Amino acid sequence: MPELPEVETIVADLRPHLVGRTIERCELSFPTIVRHPEPEEFVDAVTGMRIESLGRRGKYILIAFAPPSAAPTPLHEGGGPLLVVHLGMSGQLRLVDPAAPLQKHTHAIFFLDDGKQLRYRDPRRFGRLLLGTQDALLHAKKMPRLGPEPIDPEYEAEQLYRELRRRRAPLKAVLLDQKAIAGVGNIYADESLYRARLRPARLANTVSKQSARRLHDALRESLVLAIANRGSSVDTYRDAWGEIGGQQEQLLVYGRAGEPCYNCGRPLSSVRIAGRTTVFCRNCQH
DNA sequence: TTAAATTCCTGTAAGC
DNA sequence: TGCTTACAGGAATTTA
Numbered sequence: 001m002p003e004l005p006e007v008e009t010i011v012a013d014l015r016p017h018l019v020g021r022t023i024e025r026c027e028l029s030f031p032t033i034v035r036h037p038e039p040e041e042f043v044d045a046v047t048g049m050r051i052e053s054l055g056r057r058g059k060y061i062l063i064a065f066a067p068p069s070a071a072p073t074p075l076h077e078g079g080g081p082l083l084v085v086h087l088g089m090s091g092q093l094r095l096v097d098p099a100a101p102l103q104k105h106t107h108a109i110f111f112l113d114d115g116k117q118l119r120y121r122d123p124r125r126f127g128r129l130l131l132g133t134q135d136a137l138l139h140a141k142k143m144p145r146l147g148p149e150p151i152d153p154e155y156e157a158e159q160l161y162r163e164l165r166r167r168r169a170p171l172k173a174v175l176l177d178q179k180a181i182a183g184v185g186n187i188y189a190d191e192s193l194y195r196a197r198l199r200p201a202r203l204a205n206t207v208s209k210q211s212a213r214r215l216h217d218a219l220r221e222s223l224v225l226a227i228a229n230r231g232s233s234v235d236t237y238r239d240a241w242g243e244i245g246g247q248q249e250q251l252l253v254y255g256r257a258g259e260p261c262y263n264c265g266r267p268l269s270s271v272r273i274a275g276r277t278t279v280f281c282r283n284c285q286h
Numbered sequence: 287t288t289a290a291a292t293t294c295c296t297g298t299a300a301g302c
Numbered sequence: 303t304g305c306t307t308a309c310a311g312g313a314a315t316t317t318a
Contacts, residue, residue, distance in 0.1 A: 001311065059312080089311055090296080105296085124295045126312060144313080169289060178313075186311065235310075236297085275291075276311070 002087040004150070004183030005226035006237050006245065007059050010093055013240040014118075015054040017095055018063065022050045022113040030107035033120070035128045036142040042131050046083060046110070058146045058182030061085040061093065081133055084143065088126030090236045094119050123236070146182040150219045151227075160219075161212035164204040171207070171215070172200035173274035184219065186276050187232055187254045191222040194253045199285045200278045201271070225250070253279045 002010075026046050031039035052066040063083040085093055096117050103121055108129060110118040120129065130142050137143040147163070148155045160181070167174050174180050175189040184192070193200050195218035198211055207215070231237060231245035234255055238244060248255075252262060257270035261281040269282050 003312095086312085088295095088313085122295095123297065124311085126295070141314090167288085173289080176312085274289090277309095 001089050001185060001187070001235050002091065002231070002237055003059060003185035003188055004056075004223055005188070005229075005247065006231035006239075007056050007061055007087065007183070008227050009231045009245065010240050011054050011056045011061055014093070014095060017116070018051045018054055018112075018118070020051065021116075023047060023110050024113050025111040027109045027111075028107065029109075030125070033107040033122065033125065033127065033129055034131075036130045036132060036137065036140060042129070045081070045131055049081070049083075052080070057149070058178055059086060059185070060143065060146075061087070079133065081131065082137070084130035084132075084137065085120065086128050086130075088122060088124065088128065090124040091120065091122040091127030092236070092238050092242075093240060094121070094238070094242055095240050096242075144178055146178055147180045148182065150181050150183065150216075151223050155216075157209075157213040157216035160216045161207075161209055164207050164212055164215075167204040169204055170201045170273050171198055171204050172276070172278055174204045175219075176274055176276065181219070183223070186278075187234065187251065188219070188222045188226065189276075190254045190279050191252055192218040194218075194280060194285060195221055197285050200273050200280050202286075253281070255279070 023046055026043045028034060028039055028043060034042045049065040051063055053064045055062040065081045067080045096119055098115060098117055105123040106119050106121045108120040112118060130137055138145065148159060163180050164174060171193060172189055175184050192215060196214040198215060226232060226247040229245060229247040229250060230239060232247040232251060233244035234248045253268055256268050257279045258267050260266065261268055261284055264281065264283045266281065266283050268279050270277060270279050272278065
């Protein structure tokens, strides 16, 4: 499932091909995938827009359009209109030649002025498309107020420590909370907790400053490594060209329940925390 | 206010 | 072999 590293890979791949392109036409074959504004208005508004930049916030893909007339607006300052794509569980955003066969569950197609097509496909339909300014989407509660970016150089261990101290939920639940930290999902939550040698069920408000620092560093390591390996294709994840990632080969605990811990050799345990399958080592994580 | 439970949805895999 | 059932999970929404 697409988390921060997978979304980052897609955005970085698409950026040089999309910036400067104009959307000439948009077709929705499954309009309810558009959550804001009404699908008809979405199609009208997106038509004729020129793409100015691409960005990512948490697991959200942000495609910024050039403002109608005024000076260019920086991507994150909530000024210009954005096409926001959230891939949910099984969403795929692909840039294809028009001759490419149409895959089942393709819900939206953006026709670009260079003849290429940007296609959104999502079998499980947990994903969504949004259009509006950052402020408008926030205000309409179509996007949550996301927590800090864990790989941002400005993000410090102290910030994580303060967040953890005020939460009584299991560490795993806090890591999955997009309002606490943006972009971490089930895979990288388990990977980070293993690297930090912390039990997923451990209550967040019981961790020491030192443990918080280990978790802070572990989050960055897990995410940066996964980006370098173009993401994990453990389920249906594909990049913008339809290719799989490489990180699934390197995962330390996710999907390895019952298999030996790479550190101590004992079988990894699997439990359910915050409604999610959670894999960890009872011997190495405390 | 925060945390936990529920819901959405289809492909895949396990079980009979 | 073929059918049925359980399971996977991000996040909005509801309940406690």
